[in-house]
Amino acid sequence: MSELPPGPRAPAIVNTARLVRRPLESLLGWQKRYGDVFTVRYLIFGTGVYVADPAAIRDLLTGDQSDLHAGEANAPLSPVLGSNSVLVLDGPRHLRQRKLLLPPFQGSAVRSFREVIRDVAEAEVAGWREGAEFAMRDRMRALTFEVICRAVFGVTERQRVERLREALLPIMDMGAAFFLPQGLRRDFGPLSPWGRLKRRLRRADTLLYAEIARRREDADLDRRADVLSLLLRARDEEGEAMTDVELRDELMTMLAAGHETTATGLAFAFDLLLRHPRVLSRLKEELATGDDAYLEAVVTESLRLRPVIDASERTLTKPRVVGDWELPAGIRVYPAIVLVHRREDLYPAADQFRPERFLDGATESYSWLPFGGGIRRCIGAALAQAEMAEVIRVVTSRAELSPVRPELEPVVMRGITLVPRYGTRVSVQGVG
Numbered sequence: 216m217s218e219l220p221p222g223p224r225a226p227a228i229v230n231t232a233r234l235v236r237r238p239l240e241s242l243l244g245w246q247k248r249y250g251d252v253f254t255v256r257y258l259i260f261g262t263g264v265y266v267a268d269p270a271a272i273r274d275l276l277t278g279d280q281s282d283l284h285a286g287e288a289n290a291p292l293s294p295v296l297g298s299n300s301v302l303v304l305d306g307p308r309h310l311r312q313r314k315l316l317l318p319p320f321q322g323s324a325v326r327s328f329r330e331v332i333r334d335v336a337e338a339e340v341a342g343w344r345e346g347a348e349f350a351m352r353d354r355m356r357a358l359t360f361e362v363i364c365r366a367v368f369g370v371t372e373r374q375r376v377e378r379l380r381e382a383l384l385p386i387m388d389m390g391a392a393f394f395l396p397q398g399l400r401r402d403f404g405p406l407s408p409w410g411r412l413k414r415r416l417r418r419a420d421t422l423l424y425a426e427i428a429r430r431r432e433d434a435d436l437d438r439r440a441d442v443l444s445l446l447l448r449a450r451d452e453e454g455e456a457m458t459d460v461e462l463r464d465e466l467m468t469m470l471a472a473g474h475e476t477t478a479t480g481l482a483f484a485f486d487l488l489l490r491h492p493r494v495l496s497r498l499k500e501e502l503a504t505g506d507d508a509y510l511e512a513v514v515t516e517s518l519r520l521r522p523v524i525d526a527s528e529r530t531l532t533k534p535r536v537v538g539d540w541e542l543p544a545g546i547r548v549y550p551a552i553v554l555v556h557r558r559e560d561l562y563p564a565a566d567q568f569r570p571e572r573f574l575d576g577a578t579e580s581y582s583w584l585p586f587g588g589g590i591r592r593c594i595g596a597a598l599a600q601a602e603m604a605e606v607i608r609v610v611t612s613r614a615e616l617s618p619v620r621p622e623l624e625p626v627v628m629r630g631i632t633l634v635p636r637y638g639t640r641v642s643v644q645g646v647g
């Protein structure tokens with residue numbers, strides 16, 4: 216068996232606890248001690264090899280991907296996302312779903328969503344009252360759900376949005392149930408976690424299938440710009456349309472992949488902005504002149520310093536050379552997004568929040584990877600960035616917020632995402 220790169224020798228339980236409690240410090244500490252390629256043993260996820268070198272990551276994520284699986288590791292999600300979800304598939308079936316899903320998220324399609332996002336953000340801020348205190352992440356979750364409902368599902372009618380919210384969000388909140396061991400994945404009645412999940416899924420599916428049926432019959436289907444309508448019109452290379460089950464699975468997938476991640480990205484951006492008053496006032500000045508370059512740079516820099524996902528994940532199905540190591544089949548490899556983003560050779564003063572560094576607009580694809588890369592790169596990346604930019608524009612121009620804590624919030628791991636520990640708690644000083 217090939218030798219694995221060195222890494223922390225502590226038991227899996229200790230490494231897992233360190234990652235969950237202090238993910239950035241732990242990963243940066245291991246990289247400093249063991250170099251750009253190191254091995255960590257975890258509970259549940261097993262042994263994985265982190266890679267923090269952009270060239271090695273590019274080699275891994277481009278070229279022939281047939282010996283790399285990403286869907287396999289997401290298998291615990293399939294009872295919720297469905298067996299057609301782009302997240303749980305590998306190989307040709309993954310590529311088919313991906314090709315169908317990509318067009319609705321490109322360029323012109325996403326531009327048309329900016330107005331929807333601004334409307335949703337205006338309505339959100341209009342509900343804030345002076346003196347109120349809340350976690351930005353909670354408000355942003357409500358907002359990003361609404362954006363997905365309108366832009367992705369194409370549902371705008373208030374009552375139907377609320378019905379979907381009541382049915383879908385409790386499922387998204389049951390993240391822990393997704394990782395139950397096989398023996399507990401059984402319906403022991405409505406009080407057991409799996410039983411509760413099954414009942415919630417049945418109710419959600421009834422609503423999702425009803426929306427799909429309604430849209431199929433919509434006389435305006437050909438003119439509609441929401442993602443569901445575009446997917447209903449899409450055809451694969453054989454000329455086949457997506458089935459209702461495929462559509463349901465991808466709607467659930469886009470919600471699961473795009474709702475909480477974008478809300479957390481926004482919470483991090485406000486955590487940074489509110490504690491860097493010079494950046495915030497420059498942002499307001501630039502926006503007042505009608506120039507969006509600084510706004511875009513704020514989004515890019517925020518996703519660099521506070522990426523929501525710490526690392527991509529691939530499982531080797533054959534031995535493969537990664538960096539200077541020949542890694543065995545079966546091992547998980549983690550292109551370490553957070554570590555690449557903190558490299559001093561790429562980003563001088565890498566631990567500082569400096570949007571200026573992105574003012575020329577350029578990001579190198581394997582040096583800036585909050586959305587991963589290659590054939591699994593995030594499908595919603597353009598939508599997420601547009602959403603972050605528009606929400607920051609509306610909030611900074613309409614509301615005066617101040618952070619409840621003086622310091623930047625510590626970053627912790629929740630589920631598989633990094634989050635600000637207190638959700639970016641703010642108090643509202645004024646709304647205009």
Ligand code: HEM
Nearest residue numbers: 469472473476477480524527586587588591593594595599
């Ligand atoms: C700030 C917000 C977001 C972040 C940080 C994020 C990040 C990521 C990352 C790191 C991956 C894995 C890439 C890889 O393995 O190389 C991913 C995949 C994915 N994301 Fe996102 N995402 C965000 C928003 C969204 C949105 C808004 C949607 C859709 C509405 C979405 C849909 C997806 C899908 C479907 C995949 C799976 C792609 C595949 O396996 O081919 N994401 N995302």
